[in-house]
Amino acid sequence: MxxxxxxxxxxxxxxxxxxxxxxxxxxxxxxxxxxxxxxxxxxxxxxxxxxxxxxxxxxxxxxxxxxxxxxxxxxxxxxxxxxxxxxxxxxxxxxxxxxxxxxxxxxxxxxxxxxxxxxxxxxxxxxxxxxxxxxxxxxxxxxxxxxxxxxxxxxxxxxxGPHDYTPRYPYWPDRVARGGTILAAGKDDFIQVIxxxxxxxxxxxxxxxxxxxxxxxSGPRLTWEEFLTLLDAVDVFWTTPEHLEQVGVNFYELPVYLPANSEQGGIMEVSNERARAAGLTLTAPLKTAQDTREWSKTTDLTYSLTPEREAEILTLLRGRH
The missing domain is CATH 3.40.50.720 (NAD(P)-binding Rossmann-like Domain)
Structure with a gap:
C-alpha cells in the first residue's frame, strides 16, 4: 500500500x-x-x-x-x-x-x-x-x-522506547544503571507507558x-516497586508524596511519577481493552526498559532531577525520618 x-x-x-x-x-x-x-x-x-x-x-x-x-x-x-x-x-x-x-x-x-x-x-x-x-x-x-x-x-x-528524547521515562533505566541510592515514591502507585x-x-x-x-x-501497568525490581534496582529509598511535601519537594520532580489519587492519577490507568481487541500487541516492560537504556547510553539526555538534587532530597528525607 x-x-x-x-x-x-x-x-x-x-x-x-x-x-x-x-x-x-x-x-x-x-x-x-x-x-x-x-x-x-x-x-x-x-x-x-x-x-x-x-x-x-x-x-x-x-x-x-x-x-x-x-x-x-x-x-x-x-x-x-x-x-x-x-x-x-x-x-x-x-x-x-x-x-x-x-x-x-x-x-x-x-x-x-x-x-x-x-x-x-x-x-x-x-x-x-x-x-x-x-x-x-x-x-x-x-x-x-x-x-x-x-x-x-x-x-x-x-x-x-528507543529515540525517546523526553527527559521522563528514560531517566529510570539510566538512573538504575548509575547505581547508588535511588529516590522513589509510592511503591504501590503505578507506572504505565506505551x-x-x-x-x-x-x-x-x-x-x-x-x-x-x-x-x-496504553501499555502494561506495573507498581513502582515492580518496575524498579524489573530494572534490578538494588538500593531504593522509598518515600511518599506526603513526605516529599513535608520537606518542601513536589512529587512532580520525580520523572513520570503520578500518585494514584492525584488529579491526573488516571493517566496511569488507561484502558487498552478496545485496542487489544482490535489487534494491539504490547512489548514486555523489561524489553522496553532495556532497549531504551541501550539507546540512551549514546545520547546526552539532560534530566531535571540531577544527582545533586536527588542527594539533597535524600538528606532532607533522612533527617525527617
Whole structure:
C-alpha cells in the first residue's frame, strides 16, 4: 500500500514509518525538515508546512495514497488544512491524538467513552500545557467531521522506547544503571507507558485491516516497586508524596511519577481493552526498559532531577525520618 505520513522524524512518527516500511508499504513523509532522522532509504521525503495552510501542502498536489497517518497535527489550522486538502486523495485518515483530551484525568480507568475537555477555538495556534489537550480535541473533531467513518483516532498515553528524547521515562533505566541510592515514591502507585514500537505496529494493523474508531493506546501497568525490581534496582529509598511535601519537594520532580489519587492519577490507568481487541500487541516492560537504556547510553539526555538534587532530597528525607 502507499501511505502518506505527516511528520514522522521524531519518536512516534519514526517508529510508525519504520513499521510501515518493514510491512512492505511505500511511505511518503511530509515534514518541515527540521528534525534529521536516520529513516529507511526507501522513504520518500517531501517538504511542507501546514502552518502555511494549503500552500504548505503543494508538494502533495496531484498525488493520492491508500492512507494518511497524521503524527504532527497539533493545531486546528494544521489539521483543517491537511484533512480538507487530502479528502478524496487518501482512503483512511489516521490521526495521532493523546489521552490529554480527557476532561477527568483522575478516573480509574480512563476509557474512550469518557468526557473530553472543552474544545479550543480553531484560531488558537499556541501549543502550551494548558492548550495542548483542548487543541487535540478540536483536531479530532475536524478529522471526524471531514472523514466520518474513514478516520481512526488513536490516543496514546505516555510514549517511550528507543529515540525517546523526553527527559521522563528514560531517566529510570539510566538512573538504575548509575547505581547508588535511588529516590522513589509510592511503591504501590503505578507506572504505565506505551512503547512507540507498539504504536507503529498497531498503525500498520489499522491501515491494512481498514479499522476505524477511537482507541486508547496504553501499555502494561506495573507498581513502582515492580518496575524498579524489573530494572534490578538494588538500593531504593522509598518515600511518599506526603513526605516529599513535608520537606518542601513536589512529587512532580520525580520523572513520570503520578500518585494514584492525584488529579491526573488516571493517566496511569488507561484502558487498552478496545485496542487489544482490535489487534494491539504490547512489548514486555523489561524489553522496553532495556532497549531504551541501550539507546540512551549514546545520547546526552539532560534530566531535571540531577544527582545533586536527588542527594539533597535524600538528606532532607533522612533527617525527617
Amino acid at each position: 502507499q501511505i502518506l505520513v505527516l511528520g514522522g522524524a521524531r519518536l512516534v512518527g519514526r517508529h510508525i514509518v519504520e513499521a510501515l516500511v518493514a510491512g512492505g508499504h511505500e511511505v511518503t513523509m511530509l515534514s518541515r525538515g527540521q528534525t534529521q532522522a536516520d529513516l529507511p532509504a526507501a522513504v520518500e521525503r517531501l517538504l511542507g508546512d501546514r502552518n502555511d495552510g494549503v500552500a504548505g501542502l503543494s508538494a502533495l498536489a496531484g498525488r493520492s495514497w491508500d492512507a494518511c497517518v497524521d503524527v504532527s497535527g497539533y493545531t486546528p489550522r494544521q489539521v483543517r488544512a491537511s484533512a480538507e486538502f487530502l479528502k478524496g486523495r487518501v482512503g483512511r485518515y489516521v490521526f495521532i491524538s493523546t489521552v490529554s483530551v480527557y476532561a477527568e484525568q483522575n478516573r480509574h480507568p480512563i476509557l474512550e467513552t469518557d468526557p473530553l475537555l472543552p474544545p479550543a477555538a480553531e484560531d488558537v495556534t499556541e501549543v502550551t500545557g494548558e492548550t495542548y489537550g483542548p487543541l487535540k480535541v478540536t483536531c479530532e473533531a475536524i478529522v471526524q467531521e471531514v472523514y466520518e467513518d474513514a478516520c481512526t483516532i488513536l490516543r496514546p498515553q505516555l510514549v517511550t 512503547d512507540a514500537r507498539d504504536i507503529g505496529q498497531f498503525v500498520v494493523k489499522v491501515i491494512q485491516d481498514d479499522i476505524g474508531g477511537l482507541f486508547n493506546l
